[in-house]
Structures are given as structure tokens and as C-alpha cells.
Amino acid sequence: MLNVSDILETIKMIQQENLDIRTITMGISLLDCADGDIDRSCAKVYEKICRKAKNLVTVGEAIERKYGIPIINKRISVTPIGLIAGSSGGDVIKYAKALDKAATEMGVNFLGGYSALVQKGMTAGEKALIDSIPQALAETERVCSSVNIGSSKAGINLDAVKLMGQIVKKTAELTADSDCIGCAKLVVFCNAPDDNPFMAGAFHGVGEGDCVINVGVSGPGVVRAAVEKAGDCTISEIADIIKKTAFKITRMGQLVAVEASERLGVPFGIVDLSLAPTPAVGDSVAYILEEMGLEVCGGHGTTATLAILNDAVKKGGVMASSRVGGLSGAFIPVTEDAGMIKAARCGALSLEKLEAMTAVCSVGLDMIVLPGDTTAEIIAAIIADEAAIGMVNFKTTAVRVIPAVGKSIGEELTFGGLLGGGPVMKVNYASPNRFINRGGQIPAPLHSLKN
């Protein structure tokens, strides 16, 4: 029989420490839906999503009941629409509307894939898609968009970076009435993964199969509690404790992923080994860093503690799952993390420190509220800096910033739900205009002479 203390530990993790499955995401290929006529194309897209995902939510709920584990989100990711839009031409907004309708019909809260991969250049379809992003995010509720503007193999497309600065700004303006929420659904990537189950950056990569199930786990609260219980021990022991905890969390993800894949008759893709915070108290990545010994997240020592955390989560998780992928690592979305919000409010956490943190953890500058007067060029330069970190270090980085229209330092945005809310953060206004306006391609980095 099972060990009583193991049983009690698991129950405590779920009941008190917010352990949950953050998302079951079904990836659906839409490559076979491309048609020369946009209306026919949209009809096929809608039909395929509804056919493949019709049982997604009911199966998710059934697994939740069977195991007693909360599964917070059931979501869908699709082939980057930029590829489909290339064959059909026409008004791309129709795709956004078709996706939104399908997401609503299927009962999923987000659908990702209104995306374009333009790290080396842009096709007419991709250009049209990017131009339509502000309108698409303002006129739909559940569609998420992402654009990959760089990779370690191709370098960074500076023309696309410049364009994305303008698109982020325009998206904020078009959704200014609802706290600029459009920007919370738009991610700019470098080295975007093909199998990411997390929004807003999820899309179904072109190298993927027809349909897969990817699962993202969560559990910052569990890791924090384990570190707290350890008390005064060395950092080696802390790393070991995090590894063991990550193993347990990921095992649960693996169990749910395999079960979901069997019940839906869809191949199991990956488990994303992630620590995804929520605004709920006790579900914060920042609080883990503080438990490791920092007075407040954002002070000196933050990058080092985050590096330990991120590495240990992956080491524990890899052993626990047969297939891993996605964004795997600790997330640091400011507005979605109670500890980060607190640190940003008291001024301990700056944009520059967050940028340093992204060099050692998963993803990048995530859910950061910027002053409303931040120019498109400054946003583009923030994207370029972040993409450069990803490109040079062969890792995924991303930017999801929200220029708060009409607001400045001292004011806040509130999105509610998992997206949370947070204070406007300070930006360096020195002009990068000449650099951004040069355009062209930042060359890919050398693979040798690593110093």
C-alpha cells in the first residue's frame, strides 16, 4: 500500500498549494484547409477545429473529476494563419472571426495561432496578417496572436521588429477602452517553439502532426512550500528539493496528458515543464525566489536564484515525462504574479532587471505595463534587445508588453482573471529611432568562439 505521508503530501499540494494542470492544449494543423477562396478556407478552418476539438472540454472535465485535479484551461492552438492566408488572399480578419467563432463554440477560453513566422522575411499573406493584428485582437475575444521575428539560425528581421513595435502600439490604442487587453493576447517571439501549449504564444508548428495533445503543468506554490519547509540549508540542497518537487508536479502532467490523449484518440505531444504563476496568493514565482533568500524579487541575486530555479525545474521534469517540450521553465509574467506585482509597485523590480532575468529563464518580458507615451520605436527596441538575448543564447525569448494608453507611472491596469493587473513600469526614453529605422536583418550569431 502507498505510504501515508506521500498521500497526505499530494493532497496538501492540491488543496493548499494550488497545484493544478494549467492547460490541456489541442494542436490542430490547418494546412489542409487552405483554399484559393477565403470564404471556403474559413469554412474549412471552422469545420476542422469543431470536428477535432468537439470533445476537448468534456474530456478535460471528465479527467478533472476522475483524478480530482483542477485542470484550469482547455485550449486550442492552430497552424500559423499567415501560412493559410498566403494561399487564399482576401481580408484576413475573416480568419480571426472564424477562429473566434470556433473557440466560442468549443468552449475554450483562448485559441492561439493568429500568427506569422517572419524571422527571415515576410510573404504577402504574412504581411497582411501582421497588419490585421490590432483589428483582429480588438474585434475578437478569444483569439491570440504571435509573431516570430528572429531565430538563432536566421538572425533577427529588423524590419519585422520595427513593424511589431507599431502593431503593439496600435493594438493598445484599439483596445484602450478595455485596459488595452489586446496587447495581453499578442506575443513577439525569437526562437518560438512549435509545440507550446501556453497562451498567448501557442501555435501548432508546421513540423507537427495533424493533431496533438500538449499539456502545461503548474505549481509555483508547491515549490515555494517545499523550499520553505527546507529551512536554512545550502543552495545545493535547495536545488535538489526543487528538482524532486518538479518531478512530482510533472508526473501529474504526464498522467493527465496520456489519459487525455487516449480518451480523445489524439497522439500525445509533450508536457511543458513549467512553473506558471497566477495572481492568486501563494501561486507566485517571485515568492519562490524570496523564499530562497531574497528580501524582494528584483534585488541583486534575483538572476542567480531564478537561474537555479529554472534549471532545477527542467532537471526534475525531464525525468518525469516521456516527452517534453514547449516553453519549459519558470515564467515571469509581471501582472500575473502576486509577488512580481508587489515588487514592481515598490520599485524593486525594474524593466532592466526583468530583461536580465529573461536570459536565464523561460520566455521573456511578459505582461509588463509600459507608460502610454512609450513610442513604437522604443517598443521595437525592447523587442530587439529581448530577441538578441534569445538569438545569441539559443533560447526562446518573447515580448508581451502593454503600453497603457493615457496612463503614466503611478497608475495601474486591471485585466482580471489569470491575466491579473499591475502598475505602469518605468521606461528608459533615450531614443533608439535611428537604429530601428535602419531596417534589414541582424545576422545570425557564430556557433563557435563562445565567450
Place this chain on the structure above:
Amino acid sequence: MRAVITVIGKDTVGILARVSALCADNDVNILDVTQSVLQDMFAMVTLVDVAAVDDDFAAFAEQMKVLGEKEGLVIHVMHEEIFNSMHRI
């Protein structure tokens, strides 16, 4: 399929009887029981066969939870597979 019922709370007369009666009402067979009383805190872990309530597992878990609330205990029912996958390699 098998599930684990955990009962935690202040020790009172008849806890085991009430939990096992509810199991019997639902045609749930008890396979193994371990219990300990630390000072006046009662902790019981029961392994049960829930094949009979397979379709209505959530409803059975809910009944147990309600019983727990009535008796001032915390009763939790979870699928055995969770513990196996989490704590065994």
C-alpha cells in the same frame, strides 16, 4: 479502478463506521485500511475498489466530502493512479 480515501480530523466515536457504511451503500469494497491517532488527531487512509461507481466517481467523492463536513472532518477521495505516478518511478 482503485481510489484512496483519506480522513483527517478530531478523533470521535464511529468515524470508521460512518465512512465504511457510506462505502457499502455505494457498493465500494474496502481493500486496505491504515489509521493512526496522534494525540487527539485522527488520520485514516483507506484503499478502496471503486469499480461499482466508475461512472459516478465524482458523485461518490462529493458524498464523502459532505459526510466529512457534517462530522467536522476533512475527507478526500482521489484516484490511486495519482499517488502511484507522483511517488513511484
